[in-house]
Amino acid sequence: MKRTVRIGAMSIGGDGAIVMQSMTNTKTSDIDATVAQIARLHAAGCEIVRCSVPDEKSARAMREIVAQSPIPIVADIHFRCDLAIRSADAGVAKIRINPGNIGAHDKVRYLADYLRERSIPIRIGVNGGSLDPKHAHLPAAQALAASAMEHVRLLESCGFYDIVLSAKSSDVATTVQTYRLLDKQCDYPLHVGVTEAGTYTKGLVKSAVGIGALLLDGIGDTIRVSLTDDPVKEIHAAEEILKACGRYPHPYAEIVSCPTCARTCIAVKELADQVEQMCAGVHKKIKVAVMGCVVNGIGESHDADVGVAGGQDRSVLFVRGNKVAVVDNAEILPRLRALIEQIDPR
Numbered sequence: 001m002k003r004t005v006r007i008g009a010m011s012i013g014g015d016g017a018i019v020m021q022s023m024t025n026t027k028t029s030d031i032d033a034t035v036a037q038i039a040r041l042h043a044a045g046c047e048i049v050r051c052s053v054p055d056e057k058s059a060r061a062m063r064e065i066v067a068q069s070p071i072p073i074v075a076d077i078h079f080r081c082d083l084a085i086r087s088a089d090a091g092v093a094k095i096r097i098n099p100g101n102i103g104a105h106d107k108v109r110y111l112a113d114y115l116r117e118r119s120i121p122i123r124i125g126v127n128g129g130s131l132d133p134k135h136a137h138l139p140a141a142q143a144l145a146a147s148a149m150e151h152v153r154l155l156e157s158c159g160f161y162d163i164v165l166s167a168k169s170s171d172v173a174t175t176v177q178t179y180r181l182l183d184k185q186c187d188y189p190l191h192v193g194v195t196e197a198g199t200y201t202k203g204l205v206k207s208a209v210g211i212g213a214l215l216l217d218g219i220g221d222t223i224r225v226s227l228t229d230d231p232v233k234e235i236h237a238a239e240e241i242l243k244a245c246g247r248y249p250h251p252y253a254e255i256v257s258c259p260t261c262a263r264t265c266i267a268v269k270e271l272a273d274q275v276e277q278m279c280a281g282v283h284k285k286i287k288v289a290v291m292g293c294v295v296n297g298i299g300e301s302h303d304a305d306v307g308v309a310g311g312q313d314r315s316v317l318f319v320r321g322n323k324v325a326v327v328d329n330a331e332i333l334p335r336l337r338a339l340i341e342q343i344d345p346r
Contacts, residue, residue, distance in 0.1 A: 002189045002221055005121050005164055007048055008072030008093030012164055012222045013189030017249035018215070019222040020238040021191070022231045023050040023076070028058035028065070035068045037231065042070045044235040048222070050074040050096060053083045062090035074123065081107045088120050094164070096123040099151040100132055112160035121162040124151045127195050128169035141177035144169060148178075149185055163188045164222070168195035172210040183219045192220035203227040204237050208244070215245040251345065253279035256304065257290040264292035266310030266329055274333055278340075285345045288336070298323065305346070306339045308332055319343065 004014035012019055022041050026033040028051045038049050053059050053075045066073050072093035077084040081103050084095050095115060099108050115122060126148045128140065135143035148167040155163055165188045169175045175194050182190060194210040197203035207225045214220045225234040225241065242248040257272035258264075272290040279288060289307030291297050294316070297309025302321045309316040315332055317325040319339060327335050 001187075003161075003187050005162055005189050006119070007074070007121065007164075010047055010072055010093075012191075016221075018220060018242060018247050019047045020045060020235055020242070021048045021050065021074075021222055021224040022046045022234045022238075023052075023224065025231055028052055029055070029061050031061045031064050031068075034061070034065055038065070038069050038071065038073075040232050041235060044232045045239055046071060046235045048072050048074060048093070050076050050224075052076045053087050054078075055083075059083050059086040059090070062087050062092060066091040077102070079103075081111050084111055085114055088115055088118055092120070094121050094123055096125050098125055098127070098130060099154055100126075100147070101130065105154070108154055109158045112155055112158035116160055116162065119162070121164060122155065122160065123164040123166060123191055124148060124155070125191075126151065126167040128171070128174065129196075140169065140171070140174045141181060144174070144178040145181040145185065148182060152186060152188065164191050165189070166191035166193070168193055170194065170196040170206075172206050175210045176213050179214050179219050180217065183217075189221035190219060191222050191224065193224040193226055195226055197226045198228060200227055200229045200233060203229070207237060208241050211241050212245055215241070215247050251283050251285040253282040253284070253340065254287045255279060255290065256287060256301065258292050258300070260292050263295055264310065265312045266292055266308075266315060266332070268292040268310065271308075271310075271332065275336065278333070278337055282340060286340070286343060288340060305343055306336065308336060 002013035005012050024034050024037050026037050028034055041049055049071055074094040074096050075087035075092040076096045079101050131143055131147050135146050144167040148165055167178045172194055192211055192214050194207050197206040211223050223238055225237040227234050255276050257268055260268050275290055286305040289301035289304035292310045294309050298318045301307050307318050314326050315329055316323050
């Protein structure tokens, strides 16, 4: 079990649920735009949000952003220790740094002392694109892990232990191998993700493979899906990854549907989309199956709580493996809704 690190009102590590994070892509100096994006992220389920602090104007904006944010703010700092200090004074819940570019050892020590006095943790964020050349002789995953642990030891030498750790690559296999190494080498909470994953579809696939592999190994305390897109989509993706790995902490309706074929008798895609929308507010752990024919009906979906097997004009509704009704296709959606409302979780 990893240590527990407090991030404002949230905690990461220990035996707690995996925390979903994202990062704003507005100009941090634009307070209104940044606060508005944070509100959208929070509404989507984001629990911690990171903001870049690249300059003085952004640092000045942090106090008001923190004051208006409904979730803890992490200041993302590179190169300038003074901006980390100013962000801490503004009330951020965590500072993300790469100690390798923050300055000499005395600057790291000064920052560690300053943050320890204020109970503000540090996330060490190491990326494959910014490794210390002295690790270049090692295989990529070993180099990332060695760099991350070197920075851990640096903070520990300063008496600082309130640490969250990440070491990401844009290569999925390297990312997974790195975190498996780190999981064995330290007990600090791990912030997991595939960096620079790409545009929506490619980034989603790479993140699902990398983050999913680690979650199924039991590795990861907080996740960020990195997409070149609206950050809100990162939270939607994170939720689906957690659900697929059985790590989503809240009850929900899982929708399964067949890929369709020449036997399909109903508009499965349209119906499945409608069922997903209908079940968005269902907060109980059930499985709902939308199947296009009798072949992919009760037999294939015997473990579903509620489902439909499409027919040419009429379709079969079933509950936990048993046929309960045959309805006109125009009545599928309202009849499914009624069954979903009535059924209790197992």
